[in-house]
Amino acid sequence: ELDQHPSGRHFLQIPGPSPVPDRILRAMSLPTIDHRGPEFGELGLKVLGGIRKIFQTQHPVIIYPASGTGAWEAALSNTLSPGDSVLMFETGHFATLWKQMALRLGLEPEFLSLPASQSWRHGVQPQLIEARLQEDREHRIKAVCVVHNETSTGVTSDISAVRRAIDAADHPALLLVDTISGLASADYRHDEWGVDVSVSGSQKGLMLPPGISFNALSPKAIEASQRSTMPRGFWAWDEILTANANGYWPYTPNTNLLYGLGEALDMLLGEGLEQVFARHERWGEGVRRAVNAWGLEIQCQEPALYSPVLTGVVTPEGIDADEVRRTIYDRFDLSLGTGLGKAKGRMFRIGHLGDCNDLTLIATLGGCEAGLKLCGVELFGSGMQAALDFFADNPAPGTPAA
């Protein structure tokens, strides 16, 4: 039989898992070591220290050998007790899934939403959070849970404004934030923004394969974990924090992903977080210029909240976005994100994170442009050209002048 495979690299332009740099793949290919030996302790301390810098926190960060969903469960089960009310906001599909998990765990989530015409196109509305907390005079609400970068829509939320809303209501609720797809691409400040638990994962801005995830803690979250009565075993912070003090885990950690994390930390901190955020902002702007040049709509309706991680592209009425995605995959070996939940068939998502550069994004936009045309979408102009012009006219900081 013929071995038929596409030549060249597959274009993985979904908003996570993101393309993994060769440097990280090589670091992960080293032999697995004894997770109770001295060499491991050094690695553990290195990654546990480095990841704090990524969350911009002085406090402990827990690393789980689990996907982001596990770290969601960990955040809820360590801080809350059965029957507790939690206030959540429907930014999109991932906020909805986190709410469903809260229900499964025996919590009582209250889900704030915008009217259908605006739903999934805006960020968290801090004034609605504040108003709801003002009403809650008995302090029945124990936590406010929001998503920082809603991966299903490409809309971010202003987390420091959510903190201010909680403070303005003079309410003791904890602030739990999902930055699974925001961390290490979009600016994120655990301490400065007063977040109690930040949840993240490996397969997005950290440029690692899926398989590890995080809870960044605050002293108030640790205190809450000492009082909360939700049953928890694997996720319990206390045993992990004790073992982590010496760079170890109470169970077998994901050694090779931790090699990868060590390499990712060297790359991201070596580049500098400011530069990392600026790089993603610039890519996002280039991709949005392409969508505008095509004459298509961007899912996010608040320019101040455009995600630097991904862009949601709405397909015209009568065009199935999944058909467009399939065509692009079959013809150009390029993967794009599907429309999730309520957005199924209505939009596709272009990831601009991970091991990308200007030209991989130009190629991605070229594949989108050709696929849209093949599916009968009439485009105003060339988005690929608009993005190329933007990248050429606005060199990345540090590139030599022409």
Ligand code: PLP
């Ligand atoms: N939250 C957000 C914002 C996500 O983007 C994802 C995954 O894409 C998840 C949660 C779930 O994470 P995982 O699929 O790693 O369990």
